Every structure is written in structure tokens, then in C-alpha cells.
Amino acid sequence: MAKELKNLTKRSESYSQWYNELVVKADMAEQSDVRGCMVIKPYGYAIWEKMQRTLDDMFKATGVQNAYFPLLIPKSFLSREAEHVEGFAKECAVVTHYRLKTNEEGNGVVVDPAAKLEEELIIRPTSETIIWNTYKNWIQSYRDLPILCNQWCNVMRWEMRTRLFLRTAEFLWQEGHTAHATKEEAEERAKQMLKVYAEFAEKYMAVPVMQGVKSETERFAGALDTYTIEALMQDGKALQSGTSHFLGQNFGKAFNVQFINQENKLEYAWATSWGVSTRLMGALIMTHSDDNGLVLPPALAPIQVVIVPIYKSKEQLGEIDAKVEGIVSKLRAMGVSVKYDNADNKRPGFKFADYELKGVPVRLVMGGRDLENNTVEVMRRDTLEKETRTCDGLEEYVKALLDEIQENIFAKAKAYRDAHIFECDDYEDFKARVKDGGFFLCHWDGTAETEAKIKEDTQATIRCVPFDCEQTPGVDMVSGKPAKYRVLIARSY
Amino acid sequence: MAKELKNLTKRSESYSQWYNELVVKADMAEQSDVRGCMVIKPYGYAIWEKMQRTLDDMFKATGVQNAYFPLLIPKSFLSREAEHVEGFAKECAVVTHYRLKTNEEGNGVVVDPAAKLEEELIIRPTSETIIWNTYKNWIQSYRDLPILCNQWCNVMRWEMRTRLFLRTAEFLWQEGHTAHATKEEAEERAKQMLKVYAEFAEKYMAVPVMQGVKSETERFAGALDTYTIEALMQDGKALQSGTSHFLGQNFGKAFNVQFINQENKLEYAWATSWGVSTRLMGALIMTHSDDNGLVLPPALAPIQVVIVPIYKSKEQLGEIDAKVEGIVSKLRAMGVSVKYDNADNKRPGFKFADYELKGVPVRLVMGGRDLENNTVEVMRRDTLEKETRTCDGLEEYVKALLDEIQENIFAKAKAYRDAHIFECDDYEDFKARVKDGGFFLCHWDGTAETEAKIKEDTQATIRCVPFDCEQTPGVDMVSGKPAKYRVLIARSY
Numbered sequence: 001m002a003k004e005l006k007n008l009t010k011r012s013e014s015y016s017q018w019y020n021e022l023v024v025k026a027d028m029a030e031q032s033d034v035r036g037c038m039v040i041k042p043y044g045y046a047i048w049e050k051m052q053r054t055l056d057d058m059f060k061a062t063g064v065q066n067a068y069f070p071l072l073i074p075k076s077f078l079s080r081e082a083e084h085v086e087g088f089a090k091e092c093a094v095v096t097h098y099r100l101k102t103n104e105e106g107n108g109v110v111v112d113p114a115a116k117l118e119e120e121l122i123i124r125p126t127s128e129t130i131i132w133n134t135y136k137n138w139i140q141s142y143r144d145l146p147i148l149c150n151q152w153c154n155v156m157r158w159e160m161r162t163r164l165f166l167r168t169a170e171f172l173w174q175e176g177h178t179a180h181a182t183k184e185e186a187e188e189r190a191k192q193m194l195k196v197y198a199e200f201a202e203k204y205m206a207v208p209v210m211q212g213v214k215s216e217t218e219r220f221a222g223a224l225d226t227y228t229i230e231a232l233m234q235d236g237k238a239l240q241s242g243t244s245h246f247l248g249q250n251f252g253k254a255f256n257v258q259f260i261n262q263e264n265k266l267e268y269a270w271a272t273s274w275g276v277s278t279r280l281m282g283a284l285i286m287t288h289s290d291d292n293g294l295v296l297p298p299a300l301a302p303i304q305v306v307i308v309p310i311y312k313s314k315e316q317l318g319e320i321d322a323k324v325e326g327i328v329s330k331l332r333a334m335g336v337s338v339k340y341d342n343a344d345n346k347r348p349g350f351k352f353a354d355y356e357l358k359g360v361p362v363r364l365v366m367g368g369r370d371l372e373n374n375t376v377e378v379m380r381r382d383t384l385e386k387e388t389r390t391c392d393g394l395e396e397y398v399k400a401l402l403d404e405i406q407e408n409i410f411a412k413a414k415a416y417r418d419a420h421i422f423e424c425d426d427y428e429d430f431k432a433r434v435k436d437g438g439f440f441l442c443h444w445d446g447t448a449e450t451e452a453k454i455k456e457d458t459q460a461t462i463r464c465v466p467f468d469c470e471q472t473p474g475v476d477m478v479s480g481k482p483a484k485y486r487v488l489i490a491r492s493y
Numbered sequence: 494m495a496k497e498l499k500n501l502t503k504r505s506e507s508y509s510q511w512y513n514e515l516v517v518k519a520d521m522a523e524q525s526d527v528r529g530c531m532v533i534k535p536y537g538y539a540i541w542e543k544m545q546r547t548l549d550d551m552f553k554a555t556g557v558q559n560a561y562f563p564l565l566i567p568k569s570f571l572s573r574e575a576e577h578v579e580g581f582a583k584e585c586a587v588v589t590h591y592r593l594k595t596n597e598e599g600n601g602v603v604v605d606p607a608a609k610l611e612e613e614l615i616i617r618p619t620s621e622t623i624i625w626n627t628y629k630n631w632i633q634s635y636r637d638l639p640i641l642c643n644q645w646c647n648v649m650r651w652e653m654r655t656r657l658f659l660r661t662a663e664f665l666w667q668e669g670h671t672a673h674a675t676k677e678e679a680e681e682r683a684k685q686m687l688k689v690y691a692e693f694a695e696k697y698m699a700v701p702v703m704q705g706v707k708s709e710t711e712r713f714a715g716a717l718d719t720y721t722i723e724a725l726m727q728d729g730k731a732l733q734s735g736t737s738h739f740l741g742q743n744f745g746k747a748f749n750v751q752f753i754n755q756e757n758k759l760e761y762a763w764a765t766s767w768g769v770s771t772r773l774m775g776a777l778i779m780t781h782s783d784d785n786g787l788v789l790p791p792a793l794a795p796i797q798v799v800i801v802p803i804y805k806s807k808e809q810l811g812e813i814d815a816k817v818e819g820i821v822s823k824l825r826a827m828g829v830s831v832k833y834d835n836a837d838n839k840r841p842g843f844k845f846a847d848y849e850l851k852g853v854p855v856r857l858v859m860g861g862r863d864l865e866n867n868t869v870e871v872m873r874r875d876t877l878e879k880e881t882r883t884c885d886g887l888e889e890y891v892k893a894l895l896d897e898i899q900e901n902i903f904a905k906a907k908a909y910r911d912a913h914i915f916e917c918d919d920y921e922d923f924k925a926r927v928k929d930g931g932f933f934l935c936h937w938d939g940t941a942e943t944e945a946k947i948k949e950d951t952q953a954t955i956r957c958v959p960f961d962c963e964q965t966p967g968v969d970m971v972s973g974k975p976a977k978y979r980v981l982i983a984r985s986y
Contacts, residue, residue, distance in 0.1 A: 032627065034563045034614065039627050042558035042642060049559060065535035066542060070527045071616070071647055071663050072586070075593065079601045089593045089602045093565070095616070096604065097587040098651040100568065108572045109582045111589065111613055120604055121527065123564070123588070123616075134525065134532050143838060149535060154564055154647065158591040170564050345636060 008357070010291045015235040016163075019286060023164045026294045026357050028281065036162040036169030043358060044281065046302035048172065051280060052152060054204050054300075055174065058196050059150055064176060067149045069131050072121040077129040080254040084128065087221020091158035093123040093169075123156040128222065128247070128273055131177045132255040139269055141260045142181040146189070150176040155277075165282035166239075166493050173277035179269045181261060183248070186270035187225075190246040193274040194227040197242035205280065206297040206410035207231050207287045208417045209241060210439065210488055212464025217448050220273075224248040230463045230488065232417045233286040236437010238463050238490035241283050244274035282493070288382075288409050294359025295382055297409055298402040305331060305338040305398060306360045308351050310367035317342065320366050323391075327364070327376075330395040336402065356381065361405050362398055382409050423486070427477040430489075434460045439490050441469070443483035445476035453478055454489065463488045501850070503784045508728040512779060516657045519787050519850050521774065529655040529662030536851060537774065539795035541665065544773060545645060547697050547793075548667065551689050557641045557669060562624050564646075565614040570622040573747040577621065580714020584651035586616040586662075616649040621715065621740070621766055624670045625748040632762055634753045635674040639682070643669040648770075658775035659732075659986050666770035672762045674754060676741070679763035680718075683739040686767040687720040690735035698773065699790040699903035700724050700780045701910050702734060703932065703981055705957025710941050713766075717741040723956045723981065725910045726779040729930010731956050731983035734776050737767035775986070781875075781902050787852025788875055790902055791895040798824060798831040798891060799853045801844050803860035810835065813859050816884075820857070820869075823888040829895065849874065854898050855891055875902050916979070920970040923982075927953045932983050934962070936976035938969035946971055947982065956981045 008025060009017045024030050028044030040048065056066070078089045099115030102108075124130065131149070138147060152174045162168050176193060180186040194211060201207045209229035219226040223245035231239045252258070252268035261267045288295040298304050307324050311317040324340050331338045339360075341351055348365070355363055365377040376394060379386045382405050389397065420438035424430045434440055435458065444450065444462065455461050464487065471485040501518060502510045517523050521537030533541065549559070571582045592608030595601075617623065624642070631637060645667045655661050669686060673679040687704060694700045702722035712719040716738035724732045745751070745761035754760045781788040791797050800817050804810040817833050824831045832853075834844055841858070848856055858870040869887060872879045875898050882890065913931035917923045927933055928951065937943065937955065948954050957980065964978040 030627075030630075032563045032623070034565050034567060034623070037563035037565060039563065040561040042560045045560045046558065048561075065539065067535045067538045068533040068541075068665065070525045070530035070532065071649065072527050072530060074527060075602060078593075085602060091592055093588045093614070094590040094593065094604055095586045096589045099584055100571075100582045100587065100615070109568060109578060111587055121586070122593070130525070130527070134523075137523075156564065172561065 008291065008293065011234065018291070019282075020164065022285065022289060022293060026359065028285070028294075029164045031164065036159055038164050038168050038170070040172075040278070043302060047284070047296070047300055048278060048281060050300045050302065051200075051204070052174075055196075055200055055276065056152075058200060059174075059176065062148075062192060062196065064148045064150050064178075066151060068151050068153070069127050069134060071124055071153075073124050073127070073130045075120045075122055077133060078122060080129060081222045081250055083250075084222035084254075088125045088157075089122070091160075092125050093156050093158060095121040095123065124153075125155055125157045126273075126275075127151070127153075127155075127175055128177065128251050128271075129255070132251040132257060132271070135177075135179050135269070136255050136257045139179060139257055139259050142262055145179055145181040145259065145269065146185065147179040148176070148189075149178070150174055163282075165278055165285070168278075171278045173275050175273060175275040178272045179252075179257070180272070181259065181267075181270070183270050186248075186272050187246050190225065190227055190244045190272040190274065193272070194229065194242070194244040197244065197274075197276060198229050200276075201229055201231065201241060201280075201283075202410065204297065204299045205284050205287075206299070206406060206413060207241070207283055208410065208414040210464065210466050211468065212466040212488060214243075214464055215448075215451060215462045215487070217451055218462060220245045222247060222250050224250070228464050230439075230490075231283050231287060232420060232439055232490070233283075233493070234416070235286075236420060236491075238439065238488075238492040239279070239283050239286070240463070240492065241280060242274075242276040245272060247271035247273060287413050289359065292384070293357030295409060296359035296361060298361045298406045301359065301361050302337065303339045303355075303358075303360050304336050304402055305362045305364060306351075306355045307338065307340045307364045307366065308348055308355075309342050310348050310365060312368060316368055316371070317344075319371055323371060324366060327391070327394060331398065334395060334399050336395075336399060362401055364398075380405055382412075425474070425477055430477060431458055434458050434489070434491065437491065439463070439488050441466070441486040442477050442489055443474035443485070444487045445479050445481040445483045447479070447481075450476055450478040458491070460489050460491045463490050463492065501784065501786065504727065511784070512775075513657065515778065515782060515786060519852065521778070521787075522657045524657065529652055531657050531661050531663070533665075533771070536795060540777070540789070540793055541771060541774060543793045543795065544693075544697070545667075548689075548693055548769070549645075551693060552643055552667075552669065555641075555685060555689065557643050557671075559644060560642045561644050561646070562620050562627060564617055566617050566620070566623045568613045568615055570626060571615060573622060574715045574743055576743075577715035577747075581618045581650075582615070584653075585618050586649050586651060588614040588616065617646075618648055618650045619766075619768075620644070620646075620648075620668055621670065621744050621764075622748070625744040625750060625764070628670075628672050628762070629748050629750045632672060632750055632752050635755055638672055638674040638752065638762065639678065640672040641669070641682075642671070643667055656775075658771050658778070661771075664771045666768050668766060668768040671765045672745075672750070673765070674752065674760075674763070676763050679741075679765050680739050683718065683720055683737045683765040683767065686765070687722065687735070687737040690737065690767075690769060691722050694722055694724065694734060694773075694776075695903065697790065697792045698777050698780075699792070699899060699906060700734070700776055701903065701907040703957065703959050704961065705959040705981060707736075707957055708941075708944060708955045708980070710944055711955060713738045715740060715743050717743070721957050723932075723983075723985075724776050724780060725913060725932055725983070726776075726986070727909070728779075729913060729984070731932065731981075731985040732772070732776050732779070733956070733985065734773060735767075735769040738765060740764035740766060780906050782852065785877070786850030788902060789852035789854060791854045791899045794852065794854050795830065796832045796848075796851075796853050797829050797895055798855045798857065799844075799848045800831065800833045800857045800859065801841055801848075802835050803841050803858060805861060809861055809864070810837075812864055816864060817859060820884070820887060824891065827888060827892050829888075829892060855894055857891075873898055875905070918967070918970055923970060924951055927951050927982070927984065930984065932956070932981050934959075934979040935970050935982055936967035936978070937980045938972050938974040938976045940972070940974075943969055943971040951984070953982050953984045956983050956985060
């Protein structure tokens with residue numbers, strides 16, 4: 001294995017260092033010289049594009065349309081919704097001027113004090129305010145509803161401690177913002193989009209997720225209910241991977257968006273918003289990858305199959321090229337994304353290590369003996385198993401293998417996740433075990449006090465009240481008070 | 494025709510008012526409450542998405558990959574390239590603080606003076622500086638080259654006078670940034686991307702364009718050569734629709750991007766950049782549309798065919814629904830995007846006007862008599878011609894009609910453009926005629942002085958030295974000095 005590639009820190013040594021190194025070494029992203037802002041490199045961006053394309057199709061299948069709203073938000077808009085401003089106005093990038101001028105020395109530029117804005121503008125941390133200020137003009141009657149808009153864009157939150165993909169000052173995301181004539185319809189839409197996220201995470205990312213509803217403390221600023229999908233990383237920490245909010249009439253009231261309802265009465269519009277971000281890239285990387293590098297689900301891998309020749313002469317390479325050409329075109333015709341890497345400036349060993357690091361699901365190697373025997377070596381990235389197979393029917397085999405890998409990495413992640421869900425009824429026991437990671441299902445009395453105590457004692461938080469989980473009443477493990485249901489508790493990213 | 498739709502200002506009354514109204518009435522875009530920033534509405538955004546998808550495929554076919562670079566640029570980066578800072582640092586949004594705090598009255602938020610940035614950050618007006626600062630770390634050897642990156646993103650330039658799509662403070666665009674080992678390769682790439690833009694404009698947008706190279710005065714700030722495509726609007730003004738820049742080693746030197754070349758010597762990398770923006774939406778609208786509203790080329794129309802029923806009873810509507818269902822599914826199977834609008838809360842006349850306004854290329858109307866006769870009324874938006882046709886073979890006919898419309902609107906726009914290209918050798922004659930619009934081909938002595946005089950006298954500018962244009966030497970019409978070639982002069986947006 002090539003030297004510069006293999007010295008990836010092992011997960012067992014330091015999971016967080018392994019992650020930080022892997023993101024950079026696998027050409028996914030890197031820190032820029034702008035504090036907290038990342039550069040998403042072509043290989044990483046290609047995965048994000050596949051995510052976008054898939055999610056976008058899923059959104060549109062539910063009637064959602066894309067639109068675009070301004071990057072900048074007048075400062076006063078943020079103050080309109082009381083909780084929202086608390087949650088978002090604090091750490092944000094503020095535009096105060098609109099011009100630079102040459103400095104006195106003539107060798108640089110300085111802010112022109114004459115070009116001060118009357119009202120400061122905020123780079124959007126999320127767009128509820130600017131969008132509801134726009135919806136005001138779009139909504140008069142129930143006939144104008146529902147409005148189902150989504151935008152793909154960049155947002156900015158001035159985070160103090162950043163990590164590539166997981167927490168960055170600028171990140172890319174989609175934010176859906178819908179307006180409805182009834183409370184029921186809005187609530188249903190918020191739940192529907194959570195299901196879309198869960199389906200995307202499990203089917204395409206091969207990441208098993210718990211669906212549920214957040215506690216009041218953990219809700220989105222301005223929401224009446226926040227639904228969430230929570231994934232479990234290999235270090236036992238939870239990663240909130242997508243959220244969908246039922247916003248009630250809060251933004252309708254804050255921006256005075258009223259409509260004539262079917263009973264001919266004025267009513268405030270009902271709202272939802274929902275988003276997933278480049279954070280999903282972090283979830284994808286951390287769920288499947290191993291000490292050799294990325295493991296990508298075939299459904300989102302930019303290169304699904306790589307083919308590497310091993311040859312002793314230019315002549316032999318020519319023969320391999322000719323043989324591989326047929327395989328490549330057949331695979332492409334089957335919709336498989338394939339790369340034939342016959343570049344002669346890198347040794348096969350370097351290529352093997354590099355494609356392992358980059359998580360290419362299937363590697364085919366063809367050498368001189370393979371040429372003679374009409375065979376090829378097939379390696380699957382998820383298990384690193386190799387086998388030599390005949391070239392007859394190879395394309396169908398590879399296609400089926402990609403499906404198998406997709407299923408296998410999901411099954412593996414799910415087995416890990418399921419083995420790390422613990423019912424726990426004793427607080428001392430909980431405190432001792434929660435630091436080792438995992439999802440803890442514990443009875444909760446529903447108060448913010450016990451929630452705060454758990455967080456203070458253990459850094460763990462209530463991730464959600466899980467759906468699809470048989471619930472029996474019990475006793476809160478902290479307060480000893482009656483509890484209606486169990487909640488999912490974990491330390492988290 | 495529905496009353497609220499038909500009172501669109503005629504082009505002959507005021508072309509600019511017609512444009513402003515049309516963009517809003519056709520649900521393309523609207524002004525936001527943030528100065529100079531627009532909201533792109535779902536119908537307009539759907540066209541932009543089609544443009545994006547098509548261009549993106551064309552870029553990728555030339556080996557380009559997408560990536561993402563930070564929104565914010567440190568102020569000092571702009572000063573690195575002397576011309577670049579002159580061109581872009583002046584009117585830009587400046588981030589000076591990263592936090593707001595609750596005001597003393599407790600009813601709003603103010604900028605927290607304690608959260609002042611050490612160095613101000615600029616919202617990118619274009620990304621050469623931040624990208625070349627990144628490339629520095631990606632490029633060591635000629636083996637690392639070429640780098641062919643593109644990003645789809647938002648940018649911001651603090652324009653004083655804004656118009657929807659044509660000139661907005663924030664706009665959406667793509668910016669390609671490539672790095673090469675040789676001057677020749679970079680120059681070739683800059684020209685190649687101009688050809689991609691020209692092909693896209695003509696083949697998909699049905700907008701004929703003149704390709705050429707800018708005069709020194711009109712070059713991109715920091716470029717050695719700027720290539721451009723120039724379109725002619727119906728009011729006789731030119732619209733610069735896309736540019737591609739050969740940047741030489743300017744950014745390589747400014748950001749110290751050196752590589753070991755094939756001769757084992759250190760050399761600065763060669764650069765190009767190239768971009769098109771939501772301004773293309775303006776070109777699309779202004780080139781084809783008429784006093785009834787938008788005329789969209791089928792290749793970019795979100796809805797290519799709309800079907801409207803006319804019925805006397807619910808029962809009859811049911812029969813039409815059943816008949817239309819077969820047509821819809823056949824058209825969809827042929828890849829045609831079709832909408833059946835049987836909503837019962839709007840009259841057919843309103844629907845007709847609305848789809849005309851929105852530029853849907855083909856409208857089918859089915860009424861009771863059509864049902865009896867197995868016919869349908871077909872209207873094409875470009876000529877507004879109607880005919881009644883049998884439903885037998887209708888889908889094939891419609892598919893062919895869409896192709897015909899695409900060709901026809903291009904031919905029409907090209908005929909208009911060609912009829913408004915004037916060779917002119919007399920400056921008095923030029924001054925008298927240029928204000929009425931059109932492309933003027935005039936001999937130019939190559940000096941900035943005559944260029945400035947033309948602009949001062951007439952507001953017209955040299956759009957480019959056109960390619961594919963037989964050039965003969967002559968005499969500059971202003972200075973009387975020898976001129977090697979003719980340039981394209983016009984008033985412009």
C-alpha cells in the first residue's frame with residue numbers, strides 16, 4: 001500500500017482524528033483560509049450532487065417546487081418572531097457596509113465609512129423570516145394554498161468550534177418552507193417530509209435512523225414541534241441528520257400572513273419548514289467507513305466500479321485495454337458508473353490504496369494471466385473480499401454485487417445500531433454506561449428539569465421521543481416521578 | 494382574456510416597462526424587501542433549473558467537475574491582484590461583525606461591538622481570489638494539472654440600479670476556474686467554454702449570439718483576454734450573455750501558485766475563468782416574448798404542452814378526462830412535459846390567457862364537439878396559430894411541432910438580429926442611427942481614445958471584435974486612422 005495513503009489514524013486510536021484525516025485524505029473537503037468555512041472538493045461534491053439529485057426528485061414527487069430567496073435578511077426581520085431571534089440572531093455574519101476604498105498608503109483597501117447601511121443585513125442562518133415576508137404577498141385566499149417551496153442554498157451560522165461537514169460556519173443545505181390552510185395539513189406535511197428524509201437515509205445512504213419528535217428544549221427556535229431523524233455513529237454518538245418542523249401560525253402571525261378561509265373568515269397561515277445539509281456527508285462517512293478509508297454505498301458513489309490493469313509491457317496493456325473496453329461499455333449501458341484507470345504514472349499498489357481510501361464499492365483487476373484465462377479479480381470494498389471470476393456474465397454479476405453491497409452495509413450499520421440500543425431504568429447505571437456511547441431508552445417525566453440534570457451530569461441529551469417504539473408507562477429514572485413513555489438519550493455531535 | 498392578465502404594457506409603448514411587468518406577471522421573479530435582491534419564483538426557477546442541468550451536462554462532457562468554495566473572502570485577498578481589486582472591491586457587501594445582541598430596550602437586536610472581525614470579509618463578487626488561494630495547495634507538479642472546477646453559487650455586487658435578472662445585487666451563476674500547465678492549453682480552454690456557451694444559447698435558448706473578444710477597456714478585471722457572446726434584444730440593445738476569460742499567470746502570481754513543469758522548472762500556473770448567470774433568464778425573456786407574454790423555447794419550457802378541457806357538465810368533463818389521460822401518458826412516455834389543467838375554479842378564458850402569458854409552447858383544447866369528432870384544437874404559442882386536428886397520431890404531431898417551434902423561434906430571432914447588423918463607415922451616420930439600436934460593424938483603430946469618444950458621444954460601446962466575420966482593413970470612422978478590423982458596437986444592457 002502506498003505510504004502516504006496508509007498512515008490513516010485507526011478508529012480505535014482516535015475516532016475523531018480518524019474522521020478529520022479521512023475527510024481530507026479521501027479528497028472530500030478541506031478547511032479554507034476563511035475561519036470555519038470549508039472547501040468541498042470535487043470528489044466530495046460529486047457525492048453531495050448525487051444526494052441532492054435524489055432528494056430533489058423525492059421532494060418533487062410530493063408536489064414541492066424549487067425557488068430562490070435572498071441571501072441577506074434585514075436585521076429587524078429576525079426580531080419579529082421572539083423565539084426565532086433568540087435561537088438565530090446571536091451568532092451570525094453581519095453586513096454593515098457596501099463599499100471598500102483604497103487606503104491612504106494606496107496599497108490595500110479599507111471599509112468606506114461613508115458606505116454604512118441604514119439597517120444591517122444578516123447572512124441567512126435559515127430563511128423562515130425572509131420567506132414568510134415574501135409569502136405575505138402570495139397568499140390571499142385558501143385557493144392560494146398550499147405553497148410548497150424548497151431552496152437549495154448556502155447558509156451561515158457563526159460556530160465557534162467547527163469540523164468539516166459536521167459543523168461549519170457556512171454550509172450547504174435545502175430548506176423547504178410550506179404554507180397551509182389548516183393545522184392538520186401542516187402537521188401532516190411536517191411528518192411526511194421526515195419520512196422522506198428517513199427513506200433517503202436508509203435506502204440511499206444505507207444509514208439506519210430513529211424517527212421521533214424533539215423535547216421542547218431541543219425544538220427549532222419558533223417551532224411547535226420538531227421531528228428528527230437520529231443516526232448512531234461508530235463511536236456511539238448520535239448524529240441529528242435531518243429535521244422537519246411544524247411551525248404552527250408563529251411565522252404567519254409574525255409576518256401578518258392572513259388568508260380568507262373556506263368559511264370566508266380571515267385566518268393566519270400554517271407553516272412547516274424542513275432541512276438536511278452537508279452534515280449528511282459526515283453521517284455517511286462516519287457510519288460505514290473503516291481504517292482503510294471510506295466505504296460508500298453504491299447508490300451514492302461517484303465511481304461505482306474501478307478497473308485497474310496490471311501489465312508487463314505496453315503491448316500487454318493494449319490487450320487489456322481492448323478487453324476492458326467491452327466490460328466498461330456493457331457496465332455503462334447497465335447504468336453503472338465505471339472508471340478504467342490505466343494511467344501509467346502510478347503503480348497498481350498506489351491505485352489500490354487510493355480507491356480503497358475513496359471507498360469505490362467494487363474494484364476489478366485484470367492482469368496477464370487473467371487475459372489468458374478470461375478472468376478478472378473482483379474485490380468488494382465493504383468486506384475487502386477478493387475472488388477471481390470468469391469474464392462471462394461479469395457485468396450482471398457486478399451489477400448484482402453492487403446491490404448486495406448496498407444491502408450489506410445497511411444491514412451491518414443496522415446490526416451495530418440495534419446492538420447499541422439499551423433500555424435503562426437506573427440513573428447510576430445510566431451515568432456509568434452512557435459515556436461509552438449508544439442509544440439509551442429511558443423513562444422521562446416530561447420536565448425540562450430532569451432533562452437539564454441529565455445533560456449536566458453526563459453531557460447526554462434527549463434526542464427524541466421515538467416513533468415506532470412500543471411505549472409503556474414507567475418511572476423517570478432521575479426524578480422518580482411517573483413517566484408516560486421512554487425517550488432516546490445519547491451523547492451527540 | 495382575463496382582465497388582470499391582459500393589461501401588459503405593449504413593447505411599442507415601453508419596452509422596459511413591458512419587460513418589468515412581464516417578469517412579475519409571468520411568475521418568473523419579483524423584487525424582495527432586500528435592496529436589489531430578487532426572489533426567483535417557482536416558475537422562473539424551473540427554467541433556471543433546466544438551464545443549469547443542460548449546461549452542467551455540457552461542462553462535464555468537457556471534463557469539468559463541480560466543487561464548492563467559501564462565500565466569504567478575506568478583504569486582503571482582493572488586493573493581491575491589482576486590476577482585480579479595482580474592478581471588484583469597490584461595490585461589495587462587507588461583513589464586519591459576527592454577533593448581534595439584544596438592545597437596551599429589550600425589543601430588538603443590535604450589532605455587538607465586541608464581535609468585530611479582525612479582518613473584514615467580503616461576500617464574493619466572483620471567486621478567483623479564494624479559489625486560487627486554494628489551488629495553491631493542490632498544485633505542485635504538471636501532473637496535478639489541469640484542474641477543471643466549476644461551482645454553481647450565489648454572488649453579490651452592490652449595484653446601484655437593479656433590474657430583475659438583468660442586474661441584481663445578488664445573482665445566481667456558475668463560475669468555472671481552471672488551472673493549466675501551458676499558456677496554449679489555458680487559451681484553448683477559454684475559447685472552448687465560449688463555444689459551449691454559444692452552443693447552449695443557440696441550441697437550447699434559441700438565442701443567436703455573436704462570439705468575439707473584448708477590447709482591453711471592456712475586459713474582466715485581471716484578464717489578458719475576455720471572450721464574450723453578445724445577443725441582440727428586440728429593442729436593439731446588446732446583452733452580454735456569457736464571458737470566458739484567459740487570465741494568463743496573473744492569479745498564479747498573485748497567489749504564488751507554482752508547479753514543476755515537464756522541464757523540471759518552477760513555473761506559475763495558467764488560468765481561465767468563465768461564467769453565465771441568471772442574466773440568461775433576461776436574455777431568454779427579451780429575445781422571444783411578445784405583447785401577450787412569454788414565448789419559451791420548448792427545450793427549456795417547464796411545461797411544454799398544456800391541455801385545457803371545455804365542458805358543459807361534470808359528466809362531460811369525466812369523458813374528456815378519460816380521453817385526455819391517454820394523450821397525457823403517451824406524451825409523457827415520449828419525454829414531453831405536459832400539464833392537464835382541469836381545475837374547475839378558473840374559466841377556460843383565464844387559463845388560456847395565463848398559459849399564453851407563461852409562454853407554454855403548445856396548448857391543446859378539447860371540448861364536447863372534439864369529443865364527438867375525435868379531434869382537438871392545437872395552438873402554438875410562437876405564432877398563436879390554431880388548428881383543429883384528429884387525435885390519431887396527435888402525440889407524434891405535437892412532438893414534431895415542439896421541434897418546429899424551437900427552430901422557428903431561433904430562425905425568427907436570427908432573422909431579426911441579422912436584419913439589424915449594419916456596416917457603417919461614417920461617424921455622423923453612426924451617431925444618428927445607433928440610438929435606434931442594432932449591431933454596428935465599424936472599423937476601429939484599436940485605441941482606447943476613440944473607444945471612449947464613441948461611448949461619450951453615443952453611450953454605445955465596443956461589444957467585441959467578432960469572430961467568424963470577414964475582416965478587411967479600413968479607416969477608423971472617428972479618428973480617420975488606419976484600422977485592421979471592424980468591431981461590433983452597440984448600446985447595451
